[in-house]
Amino acid sequence: MSEVKIKPEMSAEELRVLRHTASHVLAQAVKKLFPSAKLAIGPAIDSGFYYDFDVAQPFTAEDLREIEKEMQRIIKRGAKLERFVLPRAEAIALMQEQGEPYKVELIEDLPEGEEISFYKMEDFTDLCAGPHMPSTGKVKAVKLLQAAGAYWRGSEKNRMLQRIYGTAFDNREALEAHLAQLEEAKRRDHNKLGRELELFTTSEVIGQGLPILLPKGARVVQLLQRWVEDEEEQRGYLLTKSPLMAKADLYKISGHWDHYYEGMFVMGDKEMDARGEEVLALRPMTCPFQFQAYLNRTRSYRDLPLRYNETSTLFRNEASGEMHGLIRVRQFTISEGHLACRPDQVEEEFFGCLELARHLLDTLGLLEDVSFRFSKWDPNNREKYIGDAADWERTQDLMRGILDRMGLAYTEAEGEAAFYGPKLDIQMRNVHGKEDTMITIQIDFQLAERFGMTYTDSDGQKKFPVILHRTSVGCYERTLALLIEKYAGAFPTWLAPVQAKLLTITERCDDWAREVAALLKSHGVRVELDLRNEKIGFKIRESQVEKVPYMLVMGDKEVEDRTLAVRSRKEGDLGVMSPEALVAKIVEEIRTKAR
RNA sequence: GCUGAUGUAGCUCAGGCGGUAGAGCACUUCCUUGGUAAGGAAGAGGUCUCGGGUUCGAGUCCCGACAUCAGCUCCA
Numbered sequence: 001m002s003e004v005k006i007k008p009e010m011s012a013e014e015l016r017v018l019r020h021t022a023s024h025v026l027a028q029a030v031k032k033l034f035p036s037a038k039l040a041i042g043p044a045i046d047s048g049f050y051y052d053f054d055v056a057q058p059f060t061a062e063d064l065r066e067i068e069k070e071m072q073r074i075i076k077r078g079a080k081l082e083r084f085v086l087p088r089a090e091a092i093a094l095m096q097e098q099g100e101p102y103k104v105e106l107i108e109d110l111p112e113g114e115e116i117s118f119y120k121m122e123d124f125t126d127l128c129a130g131p132h133m134p135s136t137g138k139v140k141a142v143k144l145l146q147a148a149g150a151y152w153r154g155s156e157k158n159r160m161l162q163r164i165y166g167t168a169f170d171n172r173e174a175l176e177a178h179l180a181q182l183e184e185a186k187r188r189d190h191n192k193l194g195r196e197l198e199l200f201t202t203s204e205v206i207g208q209g210l211p212i213l214l215p216k217g218a219r220v221v222q223l224l225q226r227w228v229e230d231e232e233e234q235r236g237y238l239l240t241k242s243p244l245m246a247k248a249d250l251y252k253i254s255g256h257w258d259h260y261y262e263g264m265f266v267m268g269d270k271e272m273d274a275r276g277e278e279v280l281a282l283r284p285m286t287c288p289f290q291f292q293a294y295l296n297r298t299r300s301y302r303d304l305p306l307r308y309n310e311t312s313t314l315f316r317n318e319a320s321g322e323m324h325g326l327i328r329v330r331q332f333t334i335s336e337g338h339l340a341c342r343p344d345q346v347e348e349e350f351f352g353c354l355e356l357a358r359h360l361l362d363t364l365g366l367l368e369d370v371s372f373r374f375s376k377w378d379p380n381n382r383e384k385y386i387g388d389a390a391d392w393e394r395t396q397d398l399m400r401g402i403l404d405r406m407g408l409a410y411t412e413a414e415g416e417a418a419f420y421g422p423k424l425d426i427q428m429r430n431v432h433g434k435e436d437t438m439i440t441i442q443i444d445f446q447l448a449e450r451f452g453m454t455y456t457d458s459d460g461q462k463k464f465p466v467i468l469h470r471t472s473v474g475c476y477e478r479t480l481a482l483l484i485e486k487y488a489g490a491f492p493t494w495l496a497p498v499q500a501k502l503l504t505i506t507e508r509c510d511d512w513a514r515e516v517a518a519l520l521k522s523h524g525v526r527v528e529l530d531l532r533n534e535k536i537g538f539k540i541r542e543s544q545v546e547k548v549p550y551m552l553v554m555g556d557k558e559v560e561d562r563t564l565a566v567r568s569r570k571e572g573d574l575g576v577m578s579p580e581a582l583v584a585k586i587v588e589e590i591r592t593k594a595r
Numbered sequence: 596g597c598u599g600a601u602g603u604a605g606c607u608c609a610g611g612c613g614g615u616a617g618a619g620c621a622c623u624u625c626c627u628u629g630g631u632a633a634g635g636a637a638g639a640g641g642u643c644u645c646g647g648g649u650u651c652g653a654g655u656c657c658c659g660a661c662a663u664c665a666g667c668u669c670c671a
Contacts, residue, residue, distance in 0.1 A: 050666095058599060148666030149598025156668045160598055163666070191664085196606085204644065204662050263670085285671095314671085319596045322669060334671070416670095425671090437671050475671055506629055553630080565630095 010170050019044035021081065021133040022071075022142050022168035023051045028124040029070035030164070033063075039126065040102040040152060040161050047178075047433060048167030052150055054102065058162050059147040067164070068144045078137025079121040083130060091116040095127060102152065103127045141175035142168040185431045190484035191325030197489050197547065199480065199497075200326060209323035209330035211477065216497035219526070220483070221333075221476045223495055225311055228335045228360065228472055235356055237309040237337060242289035244313060248279045253450055254288040255386050259419040265315050282315035286336040287469060291451045294340055299455040304465060305345050309337035309472075326481035327436055334475040340453065340465035346443065347402050353441045353470040354406070357426060360473045361439075365595045366428065366486060370438065372408055374400065375416030375423040385419050387446045396422045399443050418469070420446045426474075431485040438478065442469040490569060493549040493589040498528045500550040500586065507531075509554035512562055516554070516579045523583045524590070550586065 010018065023042035030037050030053055042051030059067075086094060088107065095103040106127060107116060119128045121136060133139065143166060150163040169175040186192065194200050199217030206212065213221060229239065248266075251257040256264065268279035283289060290308050299306070313333045322328055341349045361367040377385050377392050385392070399422050403410055410424070417423055418440075426439035448454075448464040457463045473479050483491065493499055500520060504513045510531050520527045528548075553565040566574040566582055577585075588594075 061600085146665060147599075150667045151597075154668075156597065160667075162598075165666080202662080208662065316670080319669065321596060321598095321667085324664090328670070332671070336671095432665095440671070471671075478671065508629085 015170070016044045017131055018133055018139055018170060019049040019168045020128075020131075021136060022139045022166065023049040024081070024119065024121065024124075024126055024128070024132065025071050025074050025136050025139060025142070026051045026067065026144070026164060026166060027053075027126055028074055028121065029067045031124060032070055033066060038102055039100050041106070042126075048145070048165060050150075050163050050165045052152070052161040052163045054152075054159065054161050058149070059164060064144045064147060064164065068142070068166075071142055071144075074122075075136050075139050075142065077122070078135045080135050081132045082120045083117055083132075084120065085115055085117050088116060091118070091127070094118070094125070098125070100127075138170065139168050140170050141172045142166060143175060143179065188431045188485050188488045189325075190327070190431070190481040193489045194326065194481065194484050197484075199484065207330075208320065209318055209328070211326055211329060213477075217480060219497045220480055220491065220495055224473065224476055224479060225333075225335075229309070229311060231356065231360065232309045232335070232337070232472060235307070235352065237307045240290055240293050240308050240310045242286065242292070242310060242312070243283075244315070245280045245282050246289065248273045248281060250288050251281060254285075254447060255419060255450070256284065256288070259384065259386065260284055263316050263318075265317050283312075284314055284316045286310055286312040286314065286334075287338055287447060287467075288451070290336075290338045291447070291453055294338075294453050295451065299340070299453075299465075301342055301455055301457045301463075304455060305339050305341035305349050306465075307337060307339045307349075309335065312336045314475075326477040327430060329477055332475040332477045335472040337470050337472065339468040339470070340448070340455070341468065342455075342457070342463075343466055346398065346466050346468070347405075349468055350399075350402050350441060350443070351406060353468060353472075354408075354424070356472050357439045357441070357470075361426070363593050364473070364479075364483065364486075365492070366438075366482065369486065370426050370428045371435075372403075372410035373416065373425040373427050373437075374403060374410045374412045375418075375425050376412060376414050377417040377422065378415035381415065385417070386450075387420070391445060392422070395443055395445050399424065418442055418444075420444050421469075428482055430482065436478065438474040438482065439471050440469070440474075441471075443467075444469055490547045490549075492593065492595045493586065494591075494593045496547075496549050497526065498548050499525050499590075500527045500552055500582075501548045502527055502529050502552045502554065504531050504554045509562075513554045516552070516564060519579050520583060520586070523587055525583065525586050549589075550582070552582070 020043065023044065026049070027039055027042055030051070031039070034053075034055055036056065038054035040052035040054065043049065088110075091107050092104055095107060103126075110116060116127070117129060118125050119130060119132055145165045145167060147162055147164050149160045152158040152161050167175070167178060169178065194217065197216065198214045199220065200211045200213050202208070202211050233239070245267075248257055248268075251260075251264070261270075264284050265282040266279060267281065268277065273279040290310060293308060294306065311333060312335075313331060314336075315331050318328060318330055323330065337353075339349050339353070358367060361370060376396055379389060379392075382389075403424065413425075416425065421442050421444040423440050423442040425437045427435050428438045429435045444467040445464075448467050453465060453467075454462040455465055483495070491497070502513055502517055502520075504510055513529060513531060517527045517529045547569075549569050551567040551569075553567075554563075563576045564579055564582065566577045568574050
């Protein structure tokens with residue numbers, strides 16, 4: 001779900017400048033109230049700005065209120081911002097004099113010849129490339145949102161600083177609208193809504209990152225899963241079902257033992273393994289398991305491409321602070337597949353994977369919300385990867401060529417590759433704007449050789465196939481989360497855990513209500529029967545405000561006794577319908593997967 | 596894992612300075628009710644996340660664990 005755009009009265013670029021200026025106002029206010037605070041960096045971001053400070057005590061909520069008040073005073077004074085430039089040595093001297101070690105470090109890291117500029121407002125001077133508003137008075141509406149820890153320069157090896165987040169606009173109304181939007185995002189948050197709608201829950205005694213899908217959530221996942229498996233079968237995929245765990249031996253071949261050990265649930269440890277005792281580990285990926293299916297017999301070039309898919313449950317030992325609702329969990333189920341192909345088939349197969357992913361996303365209504373990311377290795381962090389630089393460059397060039405020939409709009413990201421190869425990641429933002437990978441398609445020239453996977457080519461030579469690793473809708477838990485947020489819990493009819501809710505207004509209707517429910521069920525419509533015969537206005541609202549596609553009310557005195565009044569979430573009041581007509585309508589909606 | 600906040604009934608939350616728990620909604624039973632958040636009566640539901648400690652006495656103070664949330668780091 002992409003963030004709804006607010007309409008500020010200035011351009012996006014002007015707004016960034018304004019917010020950057022606001023971050024300087026923040027820094028000035030903090031220095032006034034906490035003179036010993038050391039300044040780090042304070043940029044504008046998509047939805048506002050932040051500034052990092054090194055302080056003895058983390059900021060409290062009261063601190064933020066005081067800082068915000070001080071900011072208002074600074075803004076009211078409308079101080080001018082004056083830019084000036086210093087040579088490197090003088091710049092460093094100035095920052096040393098002001099007692100700002102982080103600023104000194106920043107200046108020292110600036111490339112030779114780069115202009116070193118400062119901005120001065122009143123008695124406050126800060127290193128900054130700019131640009132800025134001419135006066136702090138331009139920041140008409142500012143709000144501090146939260147304080148949280150953040151590592152200096154984004155590395156967990158560095159000291160943790162205290163970051164203050166805020167946002168700013170050129171008018172009060174835009175700020176209010178933005179804050180209202182943040183509230184709305186909270187309401188759509190799958191982690192809240194998904195629990196309220198009884199799609200999932202968690203349990204302290206089960207543990208974090210291990211959600212329980214409740215009947216309604218499990219039903220949605222089941223529907224997705226059956227649909228995806230059918231779509232894959234139609235595209236020539238062969239289903240496998242492989243074990244959830246394996247001996248350390250397998251992971252040593254795949255490289256996981258060396259490159260992913262911390263991320264695995266290992267039953268035992270490296271010492272036991274070294275003593276020759278059997279050590280099993282739950283699988284964090286399906287690849288090495290599915291490769292064993294390939295290795296079942298000798299393969300000919302005529303067998304390729306070979307497409308395997310598996311609805312695969314994976315286990316990853318994420319660090320404790322990283323879990324989040326259904327988005328980031330320790331156990332998840334994913335539509336994972338591996339394709340073994342000849343070099344001349346890579347492009348077509350890659351395209352096929354992308355076509356499948358796009359088709360699925362389009363059907364779910366999510367295609368308009370995703371972005372594509374070409375994830376490359378980080379040549380400066382070699383120990384994270386297997387294979388040599390030449391392999392990587394060659395594979396990445398191949399992938400870039402395919403992407404460009406497909407005319408795909410994508411961004412490039414260094415250091416985001418898998419340890420065995422580059423990826424095309426399909427990214428989606430959650431309701432709070434945080435981006436996660438939904439789907440990934442990867443090209444791998446390495447693992448086939450490690451596993452001794454070969455095929456006999458037309459020239460009689462044994463060769464290693466190219467492996468494509470791919471998911472189709474990605475993991476079901478995460479997909480469910482994004483769907484909850486996309487539709488605010490009101491799933492399209494074909495995915496809705498309850499498609500029709502049947503209410504009776506008097507017990508005289510109960511028998512007929514059961515008959516109608518049975519009819520709907522016999523056509524595969526998921527119906528929930530409520531025979532409590534209470535006032536129904538209450539119940540229509542109570543049934544989660546328009547989350548159910550069809551509300552059916554039995555019995556209408558005004559027309560005749562055996563009537564069915566239908567209210568559609570999408571089309572409003574449909575009046576009195578025959579059960580047969582309703583069935584036809586819903587069945588058609590399910591068949592076409594209409595949104 | 597790091598920084599901070601939080602953890603009281605199914606849900607949302609009250610419980611100033613320690614004296615063994617409350618509200619609204621939901622739930623159960625009954626009465627009334629053929630219509631868009633009706634009314635009435637009665638009732639059930641909590642070892643206050645868990646474990647230690649201080650104390651005559653802990654929901655309340657201290658320590659630890661676990662879980663949840665925000666952010667960082669990491670990642671599908």
